[in-house]
Amino acid sequence: MDLLAQVSGNVNAIGYGLAAIGPGIGLGILIGKALEGMARQPEVTGVLRTNMFIGIALVEALALIGLVAGFIFT
Amino acid sequence: MTLITFAPTQVLAGLSAAEGNGFHPPTLSEFFPGQLFGAGTWWGPSRINLIGLLMAGLLALFFVSAFRKPGVVPGRLQMLGEMGVTFVRSQIIDEVIGKQGRRFLPYLVTLFFMVFVLNIAGVLPTLNMAGTAVIGVPMFLAGVSWLVFNVVGVQTHGLGGYLRNNLFPPGVPKPLYLLLTPIEAISTFVLRPVTLTIRLMANMMAGHLMLVLFFAASSYLLFEAQPALKPLGVAAVAMGFAFTLFEILVAGLQAYIFTLLTALYIGGAMSEAH
Numbered sequence: 001m002d003l004l005a006q007v008s009g010n011v012n013a014i015g016y017g018l019a020a021i022g023p024g025i026g027l028g029i030l031i032g033k034a035l036e037g038m039a040r041q042p043e044v045t046g047v048l049r050t051n052m053f054i055g056i057a058l059v060e061a062l063a064l065i066g067l068v069a070g071f072i073f074t
Numbered sequence: 075m076t077l078i079t080f081a082p083t084q085v086l087a088g089l090s091a092a093e094g095n096g097f098h099p100p101t102l103s104e105f106f107p108g109q110l111f112g113a114g115t116w117w118g119p120s121r122i123n124l125i126g127l128l129m130a131g132l133l134a135l136f137f138v139s140a141f142r143k144p145g146v147v148p149g150r151l152q153m154l155g156e157m158g159v160t161f162v163r164s165q166i167i168d169e170v171i172g173k174q175g176r177r178f179l180p181y182l183v184t185l186f187f188m189v190f191v192l193n194i195a196g197v198l199p200t201l202n203m204a205g206t207a208v209i210g211v212p213m214f215l216a217g218v219s220w221l222v223f224n225v226v227g228v229q230t231h232g233l234g235g236y237l238r239n240n241l242f243p244p245g246v247p248k249p250l251y252l253l254l255t256p257i258e259a260i261s262t263f264v265l266r267p268v269t270l271t272i273r274l275m276a277n278m279m280a281g282h283l284m285l286v287l288f289f290a291a292s293s294y295l296l297f298e299a300q301p302a303l304k305p306l307g308v309a310a311v312a313m314g315f316a317f318t319l320f321e322i323l324v325a326g327l328q329a330y331i332f333t334l335l336t337a338l339y340i341g342g343a344m345s346e347a348h
Contacts, residue, residue, distance in 0.1 A: 050165075050334070053330065053331060054331075054334060054335065054338060056331070057273060057331040057334070057335060060273070061269045061272065061273045064277060064280070065269075065272055067280055068272055068275070068276045071102060
């Protein structure tokens with residue numbers, strides 16, 4: 001069977017690109033909602049900011065695991 | 075001006091960056107430089123280990139000299155040290171655990187400043203490598219945090235009570251426990267230290283790779299490429315400068331997040347089941 005099409009080069013880059021879509025959208029939603037909350041009720045900015053950072057850490061971990069997985073699966 | 079600061083560091087740091095003959099983008103071997111002495115032994119330090127030791131030594135020196143003779147009216151160093159400790163106490167512990175978390179202040183201050191100082195070594199001109207960019211230090215710190223929150227949980231609730239609170243959260247229909255308990259077990263006891271480790275290490279590794287890429291690219295484009303590409307070299311220098319500022323932000327942010335999550339886990343282990 002002849003080869004019809006082929007991807008050459010490192011597929012890890014494609015893997016990371018796909019892995020970054022979800023966390024990108026997630027971070028956008030998270031930070032956007034936190035900003036919205038801070039705009040509606042400025043006196044709880046401190047609480048919202050702390051919880052936003054916790055959320056950012058958890059979501060960004062997924063994108064970073066995607067980055068690292070590319071290096072592990074060589 | 076940034077080129078004058080950073081181009082010599084390319085030479086000094088012995089990176090695989092462009093030194094003539096072509097463009098050498100960074101590879102993973104950046105993070106495995108050879109052992110500087112004691113080659114082949116288990117203790118032989120590489121450049122990265124020595125950077126970690128140096129930054130930890132400087133940090134210890136700072137805190138010891140800041141709090142050596144504390145006066146009621148603080149001197150300058152003592153004021154800086156107090157600002158650091160107050161930041162961790164008011165922004166991290168009080169927000170997340172509350173007043174009863176104050177007994178973890180020594181550990182959390184140490185954790186925050188150790189991570190921050192090791193991270194910031196990634197942008198210092200002659201060091202150029204974060205001590206936390208290889209897996210050892212983040213894994214150790216995450217392991218210690220894991221020990222702390224588990225021991226605190228067992229001390230507060232007893233082993234059976236602690237496991238019951240975490241693995242069998244109340245208010246769930248009985249058959250769902252078959253599905254929920256393994257997920258909770260892995261999420262609490264395995265994923266927490268693993269994600270703490272990987273989050274810190276991957277942030278620092280990615281930041282270092284991007285910085286090396288920008289500086290290698292600017293050195294190559296400005297000095298060795300065809301003249302038509304020189305404006306791209308200027309753009310690469312600008313990106314390197316901007317990204318260095320971003321890396322400083324990420325260094326502080328990752329230290330804050332590591333400490334905040336550790337405090338959160340400790341608070342969760344201490345709190346009553348809801």
